[in-house]
Amino acid sequence: MNTKRNLYKDFEHPFAQFVRILGKGKNGARSLTYEEAYQAFEMILKNEVLDVQLGAFLMLLRVKEESVDELAGFVQATRDQLKFRAIDVDLDWSSYAGKRKHYPWFILSALTLAKHGHRIVMHGASGHTINRLYTEQVLEYLGYTICQNENEVASELNQHNFAYIPLEAISPTLSDLIALRNIMGLRSPIHTLSRLINPFNAKATLQAIFHPAYRSSHQQTAAKLGYVNSAVIKGEGGEFERNPDAKTLICGIRDGELYELELPKLTADRSAIEEELNLDTFKEIWLGDSQHTYGEVAVIETMAIALYTMNVADKFTQAQTLAQEYWQNHVIEFNFGLKKDTIRCLF
Incomplete structure (x- = not known):
C-alpha cells in the first residue's frame, strides 16, 4: 500500500478529484454529477482506487447521503459492467437487510408468487451485519439452489419460476464493498445501490429501505435508470415486506409514471417479536402444517404490493384479493394435493 501511495508523491491520483468534491468543506463540497458518479464508480469497480481513497469516499457519501444523480x-456503472445474457424475468426482488425481530415472510410471498407462474429473481448479500437471519440461509434450508451464474438462474426459473443469486456471484467487487459494514461500523452507499442493479432487466423491481428518507431517492433513481414499474417501501427490518403493525407508503413507478400510495396499518396493537427465529417452525408454516396470524397477513399483503407493481391488477384492492387467493390455493395444495409429499422430499 505504501508503495502505491509513493507513486503519487509528485502528481495527483485521478480519483482524488472525487474525494475533493465531496470533502472540500461545508461551503465548498457538493454532490457529484451523474457523469462524475459514473466515472468514480467505474474506477472503483476496476480496482483503480487506493483503499484510503475508497474509505474516505464511502464515508463522505454516508455522511452527506447520496443524491439521485x-x-x-x-448503478449504471455497475450495470454496464455486468455481462449477463437476457433472461425473461417478471420481477427483480432485492434482499439485503436480513431479519432480526420477525421471520422473513417476504420469502414466502415470493415463493407463492412463483408457484402461480410469476418469474422472480431475488438477489442479496449475507453476513454483512451480525445477528441477522439472511435470505440465502433460509432458502438453503428450504431446499432451494443458490445460483452462482446466469445459467443456473435460467435453469431455476424454468423449473421453479424462482431463482436466488448472491451479490458475490453478480459482482465480487460489490460483495467485498458491502462486507466493509463490520469494518467501517456504518452502512455505505453500496447497501443502497445494490438494491437497484436489476441484473437481469426484470420488467418490474422491488426495493426496501430502512430509513424513510430513502424512499423518494430510490423511486427517483429507478425512474432515472429507466425502470417503468417499480415499488419502494420502508419494509419490516429493511426487507421488502409489508409490516401489518404500521402504515406503509409505496413510492412507486407504474407504466413510467411516479406515484405514492399509503396503506393503513392492519393491526390494533404492535405484534409480539419472535423469541427465536426457528426455521423448523417457518418451514411448517410454508408447508401448511402450522399457522401464524401476523405472518400470513404479512405474506399476503407483501404479495399484493408485488402483484400491483407487476401490473397484474389495475387496483390495489384487486391485488389484495388475488394475493389472498394465491395463499389459500397454496395452503390447499400442500394440505390436500399430491405435491406435499414431493415437496417434503426436497428437505
Missing part, C-alpha cells in the same frame, strides 16, 4: 451513476 450519484445513485443513478453508481
Whole structure:
C-alpha cells in the first residue's frame, strides 16, 4: 500500500478529484454529477482506487447521503459492467437487510408468487451485519439452489419460476464493498445501490429501505435508470415486506409514471417479536402444517404490493384479493394435493 501511495508523491491520483468534491468543506463540497458518479464508480469497480481513497469516499457519501444523480451513476456503472445474457424475468426482488425481530415472510410471498407462474429473481448479500437471519440461509434450508451464474438462474426459473443469486456471484467487487459494514461500523452507499442493479432487466423491481428518507431517492433513481414499474417501501427490518403493525407508503413507478400510495396499518396493537427465529417452525408454516396470524397477513399483503407493481391488477384492492387467493390455493395444495409429499422430499 505504501508503495502505491509513493507513486503519487509528485502528481495527483485521478480519483482524488472525487474525494475533493465531496470533502472540500461545508461551503465548498457538493454532490457529484451523474457523469462524475459514473466515472468514480467505474474506477472503483476496476480496482483503480487506493483503499484510503475508497474509505474516505464511502464515508463522505454516508455522511452527506447520496443524491439521485450519484445513485443513478453508481448503478449504471455497475450495470454496464455486468455481462449477463437476457433472461425473461417478471420481477427483480432485492434482499439485503436480513431479519432480526420477525421471520422473513417476504420469502414466502415470493415463493407463492412463483408457484402461480410469476418469474422472480431475488438477489442479496449475507453476513454483512451480525445477528441477522439472511435470505440465502433460509432458502438453503428450504431446499432451494443458490445460483452462482446466469445459467443456473435460467435453469431455476424454468423449473421453479424462482431463482436466488448472491451479490458475490453478480459482482465480487460489490460483495467485498458491502462486507466493509463490520469494518467501517456504518452502512455505505453500496447497501443502497445494490438494491437497484436489476441484473437481469426484470420488467418490474422491488426495493426496501430502512430509513424513510430513502424512499423518494430510490423511486427517483429507478425512474432515472429507466425502470417503468417499480415499488419502494420502508419494509419490516429493511426487507421488502409489508409490516401489518404500521402504515406503509409505496413510492412507486407504474407504466413510467411516479406515484405514492399509503396503506393503513392492519393491526390494533404492535405484534409480539419472535423469541427465536426457528426455521423448523417457518418451514411448517410454508408447508401448511402450522399457522401464524401476523405472518400470513404479512405474506399476503407483501404479495399484493408485488402483484400491483407487476401490473397484474389495475387496483390495489384487486391485488389484495388475488394475493389472498394465491395463499389459500397454496395452503390447499400442500394440505390436500399430491405435491406435499414431493415437496417434503426436497428437505
